[in-house]
Amino acid sequence: MKTLRSPKQKPANQARKSLRYYAAYSEGFVEDVIRSLKLPKDAVILDPWNGSGTTTLVASRLKFNSIGFDLNPAVSQMAYSRLASMPDMEKAITTVKKAFIKSHSKQLYQYLGAFEKWFDEQSISHLSALRAAIHKSSNDSIVLGLIDTAICTGLREQLTAFKTKNPSWLRFCRSHEKKISLDIALLEETTIGLIGQCTPQASNSLKPLLQTKNIIESGLQSASVDAVITSPPYCTRIDYGIATVIELAWLGLGINAIQDLRLQMTGTPRVRKETFSANENLPFSVKELLEAIETHPSKASKSYYLKTYHQFFNDMYLSFEELHRVIKPQGSLCVVVQDSFYKDVHVKLPALLEAILETIGFEILGKTPYIAGGLNFIHGNNTVNEVALTFQKKA
Ligand SMILES: C[S@@+](CC[C@H](N)C(=O)[O-])C[C@H]1O[C@@H](n2cnc3c(N)ncnc32)[C@H](O)[C@@H]1O
Incomplete structure (x- = not known):
């Protein structure tokens, strides 16, 4: 695969006040991925964690049919706003x-x-x-x-x-x-x-299908998607519910409804009521990380933090299983993932998600590493890396 432009947003874009979704990746990156996949004209592109809709925006500009899901209704508003002519x-x-x-x-x-x-x-x-x-x-x-x-x-x-x-x-x-x-x-x-x-879009660009949905229950037909391009939630202290609390309030959601939404989100720092154990199908490397957190001497590692990591990996497993169901045989999946740290434990998320995807039936085709931008308070001053991973669904 040719070199892909960085997923990190350019400072000029970040400064655009109207497009300030904290977690967005760059339009240039999505454009390079779409072009590199050499998709047929009638291909369907899906972003299951569509956020502010970068994937669906670029897909529609390049005249591809696209679908964007996100569990958070606030970000669908942003995704729509970016399609304005x-x-x-x-x-x-x-x-x-x-x-x-x-x-x-x-x-x-x-x-x-x-x-x-x-x-x-x-x-x-x-x-x-x-x-x-x-x-x-x-x-x-x-x-x-x-x-x-x-x-x-x-x-x-x-x-x-x-x-x-x-x-x-x-x-x-x-x-x-x-x-x-x-x-x-x-x-x-x-x-x-x-x-x-706003940057106006051409009036005749293909409009994507945007829906507020949990990707774990996508409702899409099996083998109906040609390519998934996405950046999933990470297991850090970024809370997408709180990040959009103003937008949610404007939609009429009160504190209790916002708390319920946060609870359902993948990567949530909140703990769901059901008692969690790790999905037994998770690969050894993920189980090893969960054990390192469980046995970590710091406060609440064995209780609160372990549960949030269980939730995260169980959700990711179910989400990737669903993506495997909806992608066509030999269809593509490109995910941008960052590593992170739990205290002094290095959470090598790209490698862990790669292992999950291989277990489920995807074959890795390419890895493009980038240095991620610095939210040092989350990563304890450690440099974190961002990787674009490209897979193909095994035939
Ligand atoms: C890293 S952000 C994606 C940002 C996006 N690439 C953009 O350019 O704006 C991950 C998104 O996943 C969403 N999310 C979290 N859990 C979800 C779930 N179970 N189903 C669907 N979306 C979910 C969050 O609301 C968040 O917008």
Whole structure:
């Protein structure tokens, strides 16, 4: 396989406020993978952990049919927003302007998800009026995705006081702190500015199928997918539920619903109720890692941490089994994975996932290593590596 551009997003892209999904990989990487696979014109590309929709965006630009699943409804909004054409952007701006005007006159306090954790009652009344006005005037997923993503980015900018060291985390307002009073004029200005910053897509690009779904139960037909290109969740302290708490609140999810969602996500730092033991089909190398965590002398290794690792590897096994079912014989699977550290234990995730995939019936074709960017607080100042692994489903 030819050299693939790095999956790491370029700084210029990261700075684009409207596309700030923490976990996104680069469009250039996805484009190189798709081109290298030499797929037939009618091929179907799937990203089971689609996040902000980089795979589905690039696939649709290259005129391939594509499907993107993600368990988190908040990120589907982002994936839709990135598909917007110039006419979609114009519609979004007109809708937003009208909705802001309406929201000044029609306020009534209505529960609006987890926003009560940061905003005062008057701000919530204003936000619920705004949301109702927007959703009354448009039901186009792309236009709404664009508006919702821009508004949530604007809201986030007014909540910088609640940021923490972990870039994916936003703490709640403490009982002694005053809740935030929303600056609605600023929100309108930022929202319109952000919509205008998007890169418009061609109006005739092929639209992907985007769904909020757990990949473990994809519902897709067996042998219906030509290629999977994806970056799965890792088992680190990145919590995708919390990373999108504002977007989830805007969708109306309260704290309990957000907690339930976090619990279901692969790689969650929360522990599910059922008692876990490792799936017995997991390869020896994974069992060895689980044993190293179980016998680690540090606090809660044997209890809490072991359970989160069990959950992660069991979920990954089931997800890859499902992908094996839906991929056509000799179809491709390209996964971008990073290694990480549990205390001083090196979690060589690329090698561990490779072993799982081989157990399930995939053959490795290529490995492209990259140096991953530095979230040092997660990795204890260790350098971590990112690897793009390419497999073929055995015939
Ligand atoms: C590393 S991110 C993917 C980022 C994506 N490549 C992009 O460019 O935005 C992994 C995604 O997996 C999703 N996820 C976690 N568990 C899932 C599950 N069981 N089924 C489907 N998606 C899941 C998370 O919500 C997160 O968006």
